[in-house]
Structure formats: C-alpha cells, structure tokens
Amino acid sequence: MKKGFGIWVFSTWMMTFSLVIPGELLAHHGSAIYDNGKAVVVKGVVTEWTWSNPHCLLEFDVKDAKGNSVHWVAEVSNPPDMTARGWTRKMFKPGDEVDLTLVAAKNGEPIGRIVRVVVNGKTYAGMGAVPGEAKQ
C-alpha cells in the first residue's frame, strides 16, 4: 500500500467532513442593512439568477397585498461557498416559482438575504438561521 494512497483516503474523509461552511457567513459584506431578527416569507417568480462573486443574486417578482408586482433582489454567498451547500449555477431559471424565507433590508427596499428557498420541490439552505427558529 503506497503512503500516498493512504494520504488520499484520509484527506478525502477529512475534506468531506469539513466542506460545510457556517451559515452566518457573508464574508465580504456584512449584515448591517438587514433586520436580522425577522423572517420574511414570500412566494415569487424568478426573473434572473446571477451566479458570481462577491455574492450570488436571485431576482424575482412578488405580488403584494394589492396585487402589484414587486421586484426583489436577494443575495447568498459566493459560488464556492454555495456549491458546498448543493447550490448550482443552473438551479433557477426564469419563470420558476420559489418559496423564500429571507431577512430583508431595514429601510424597506425589496432586497434581502436568502435563508431558505424551495424550488422545484427541493429545499436549499441559504445563509444563516431563520430568525426565531432553532438552527438545523
């Protein structure tokens, strides 16, 4: 048995257990703009999904209480971090219906950070914990 193979086996095991990156991270930009104590739950229709640094952005339209369409932009972390959580460049396409749990901007602008999203019947963890909910 070559030592190199042993290293590979061990390291692969170690890497598998270490790829999970804490959910609180938004490494480059912080969370000062958000009301982090309040979860916002919306249903939306995707208009654009941008898979890039420094943070991936999901754009979607939401019907407000009066039936008007409001255009939202919500962020998650960067592609390498989101890849480690099972997100992909092609996971959203325009027209997809999404159920989102967000923290939203304090100033009322329709921007936010995705904590959880359901698309095509599959649930994905975003960034951080859902306010008021125990961490998964």
Add this chain to the structure above:
Amino acid sequence: MRAAILFISTLFIAAFIATLAAFGQAPKRDLTGIWAPVNAIDGIAPNGARNMPADGKPEHELPYTAAGLAALKKNRSSNGPNEVAAADENDPAHVCDPQGFPREVLFELRATHFIQTPLQTMMLFTYNKVWRNIWTDGRGLPKDPDPHWFGYSVGKWTDDKTFVVQTNGTDARTWVDNAGRPHSEDLKMEEVYHRLDQNTMELTMTLDDPTYYTKPWVALNKMKLKLLPPTTEIPEMMCSPSEIAEYNRKHASRGAKQ
C-alpha cells in the same frame, strides 16, 4: 460467496491500513501540498483575525497607538461590530485592489498550494489566484524596503518540522484583516508553520507594528491546517470589478438608502 466476503474484507483492511499510514510521520522540512484550515471559518474570518476578531470583547481590543486609532477610524468595514452598509464602506479589496499581506492569510484563507524549490517557498492562494514567495536561500530581510502589496518574506527551518517566515515591506494601503485593522509600513510579521504530522500543521502569526500598535499581537495562534488530496480542484474565486459594480448596483447601494 466466500470469494466476495474475502474481497470485501480485503478492501476494508486496505482502507484501514491506508488510513493508519496517513497518520504517519511528516516528511522533514517539507510543506509541499495543498493545505486548508481545518475549520473553514478560521480561514474566512469575516470579522477579523481569527484570534483577535473585532467582536467588541475587551480581550480582543488591539493595543493601538494614537496614530493607529486614527488610522482605524478611516477604515469603514462592512463587517464587524462597527460595520457600515456595503455601499458606505471603503474596503480597498472591494474595488479589487490586492488584499496584500497579511490579509491574504487573515481573510479568505482557503485551499493554499505550497510549492518548495531549493531557493524559495511559494504559496498559491485560492482567493484571487495570487501567490507570494518566501526566500529560503539564507538572505535576510531588506533594511529599507520599498513597500509591496505582499511585502518581502524570508524563511528558514528552525527544526525538521518548523518553518519560520519573517516579512516586512508591506504596503500600508492594505488592511490587516477584514475588520479594517490598519498597519503602517513599519509592520513586521512572523509566521510559524509547525507540522504536527503528515496531514496537519499549525500556523501562528504575530504582528509587530510599533507605529500603530503599542506591542506585538498574535493574529493566529496555532490555527490548524489540513493537507488536502493532491488532486483537489481549487475553485475559482476572483474579484472582478464588473461583478462588484453589478452587485453594488443591484443590491448593496439600495440597502444603504435612508
């Protein structure tokens, strides 16, 4: 049936032996390979240096001089207890200026490829695909260095498992870490890479900048790094001015509106 059982048993035994071998002795005076922090958050360190984060705790207050405190107040970070909205910050790295050194190690330290030659050791970083070189040919630090984004580094082995790096000549435009801690051109640093075994090493980093800090402080204290498989594919993670601009236009600038 017996053959299948024998085959599976052999596989398990082989995997067990291979794992044991992996715990073996480290090679002498060799850091070659791809290393990453054991705990990813230790390397990413959004709130500042792992062992001295800007979290408001008294034990993490840095010993600023008056000049250091004045320099700190000019840096508006979008992370840490004094964070400002992304549109209001002035982080040089957010316009894709080089992070430089020591920030490249104190923020976003991810998989890092160490390459050794007889004359130097090179560190190839994930973030922004930048690298630094550490001279190991016996030369000393320059006495009056011109500033460089990554400074000037020399290293030597103090024993078979311990590689000590000295750095000076850094560019004061860079931040020490993601919390916006400042440094002057007088900053000197020591990094101690201590290999514990085949798969693990520890990194301790001490900063000494008498212009901005009244005494040396330890930014990393025995932070553990693990050896990754040599076939690890390091993801691309670049700062792109056009992507930053688009992020600011669509998102960050709107969060800063009053």
